[in-house]
């Protein structure tokens with residue numbers, strides 16, 4: 133890692149017109165590589181946003197209808213609005229087949245990941261996480277002065293469950309992202325169950341947070357949600373978000389599922405009134421419309437296959453994606469790739485150490501968007517011109 | 532799963548520009564449709580909300596922003612920058628003086644997180660907005676809770692005396708739930724005393740109800756906070772701006788302090804709230820109308836209680852704190868049965884005091900009928 137986090141923050145912070153310290157704290161290096169002088173603003177016209185694993189279509193129609201109807205309650209706290217936060221908990225419970233007391237709400241699952249670190253880890257009991265994985269838990273641990281053990285992913289980008297279980301002795305919390313961001317890979321249900329059983333036996337006081345942010349995008353038939361494990365074990369919790377397949381990243385709704393005691397703790401530590409009343413209405417409607425999630429999964433699956441093939445045809449190895457982004461072995465530093473793409477109006481994922489020298493994360497937009505992106509990416513990767521996926525040459529080995 | 536790109540584009544129209552455009556215009560349409568009528572509900576006089584909500588211009592801003600092609604599905608980082616700029620412009624400060632949160636409650640808790648510790652207590656009124664003390668309990672910060680003075684105002688003298696060694700001195704001005712105000716001069720003197728007694732302590736002033744104050748002795752501490760690294764002023768869009776459901780609050784202070792205060796970052800802010808707040812902060816005229824509207828309904832309600840023989844504090848907020856001469860619980864339960872929600876208990880005054888939020892004048896006319904029934908008075912209401 134050429135630039136340590138601290139020196140990175142340091143380098144960014146004094147710039148008066150640059151992003152505020154709040155941004156750096158919240159997003160870490162995420163997106164900041166793209167916010168150098170050459171990068172366009174995220175919301176400028178024509179810029180392709182393939183950097184934050186969002187659903188390019190946004191919320192479904194039912195959600196937007198409900199949001200409009202909720203305008204009359206914009207002045208009411210979300211506990212008083214109709215639908216209210218209690219209704220949202222119920223809607224989630226219904227969708228996940230649990231009871232409302234098994235559900236805690238967060239202003240995005242981000243908030244719940246941070247609470248989990250506080251609840252379970254301490255200066256005496258470290259956090260175990262993967263490298264690379266979603267960094268919010270380790271960021272929180274660093275802010276609180278809690279030790280972090282990072283277990284490298286295996287060569288296929290999968291979280292190394294064996295090494296993670298070994299690192300778990302005396303740990304306060306294990307963060308297990310399934311599918312894993314940024315490597316996009318998933319562990320099958322059986323492996324997850326075995327892992328949980330083993331940790332529960334070898335280190336019974338260690339809590340396990342299984343982050344299923346990308347659950348709705350998984351197509352691997354061996355995968356299943358860990359929600360039943362969270363109901364069964366007192367210190368296993370599953371988090372989910374409406375930011376991804378539900379297309380509501382701007383609305384900030386995430387949830388945790390677990391036993392009522394665990395859930396009460398999340399509620400105690402949560403930001404008071406952490407839901408927007410309009411977002412609550414949109415979410416309740418969205419949760420009541422599972423068909424649009426099936427459609428979104430199908431849409432993403434096709435665009436994912438298209439984009440995977442595109443990269444393979446360029447000779448880049450792509451990890452087996454079960455999410456709405458790809459982790460691609462471009463064979464060059466992520467930062468370089470990202471900046472080159474940004475100069476051409478495409479924002480892609482940032483560097484993910486320790487795989488920052490060779491891999492890039494690219495979120496999956498619509499097929500149209502991926503076709504546009506393909507032209508630029510092929511250019512950046514030196515292929516001169518895009519290789520049409522239709523002319524499917526067999527995949528070459530990675531460089 | 533092998534298919535050609537060409538076949539793919541043909542069959543999966545879902546990703547096409549035409550589809551996106553159609554989807555967007557469908558949204559635009561439905562975002563303009565009037566809200567359908569809804570079932571009646573009790574009068575909500577229990578959470579100090581603004582009964583009118585954010586107003587058409589603000590909702591229009593949300594409508595057009597969300598209609599433009601789906602920012603609801605995007606993380607709202609760019610929009611936060613715009614909001615910080617809009618707030619900075621409104622107060623003639625720079626964006627480095629501004630931090631926003633998921634309601635001001637998030638900022639209050641961040642302040643406790645950052646500036647207090649198990650050895651640096653929180654000083655607060657014994658009866659004041661409880662977010663700071665509640666969070667202090669969670670993180671193991673001791674709380675020095677200072678009783679109110681006889682007029683139910685925060686006892687600034689005693690709070691300054693207690694500030695030695697503290698991490699944060701929290702003053703809610705005007706104060707929830709007592710509705711009382713401390714003058715600008717009194718606040719100036721307090722800040723100086725705390726700085727002398729506790730040079731490391733941060734004075735945190737919660738001006739959530741600022742826009743409802745009508746007493747001319749009031750002054751915001753924002754101008755001072757911009758220069759003073761140990762003074763922070765918190766504000767919210769939940770009250771006079773009418774946006775409690777949107778979850779946006781902010782604080783203004785010295786850049787060094789603000790930088791530290793942004794401990795949790797902007798992750799909890801939602802795009803609808805950001806857009807709404809950015810529009811609302813510019814609309815000073817609406818705030819003035821809202822204050823006038825509230826003042827009229829507040830005076831009506833206090834006058835009614837006074838004629839019925841019940842005194843209240845001099846309210847400078849959108850709620851009143853009334854001596855109902857009986858336990859709050861019985862009053863609350865009886866009002867609820869008749870369709871009016873009023874506040875919870877506020878110990879140690881729960882044996883006789885009740886906080887009642889001010890709705891519209893029409894709502895308050897309906898409410899006083901219920902209060903009359905419950906209190907057993909037929910006040911000669913206006």
Ligand SMILES: Cc1ncc(COP(=O)(O)O)c(C=O)c1O
Pocket residue numbers: 184185239240241242243266309312313343345346372373374375381384385386
């Ligand atoms: C694995 C994972 N967890 C959690 C989050 C946080 O999402 P949110 O706070 O929007 O729910 C993300 C966002 O990118 C993620 O990738």
Ligand SMILES: Cc1ncc(COP(=O)(O)O)c(C=O)c1O
Pocket residue numbers: 405578579633634635636637660703706707737739740766767768769775778779780
């Ligand atoms: C004094 C005071 N501060 C802060 C708040 C919380 O407001 P917000 O909605 O901004 O979180 C309230 C809400 O009642 C309040 O009374």
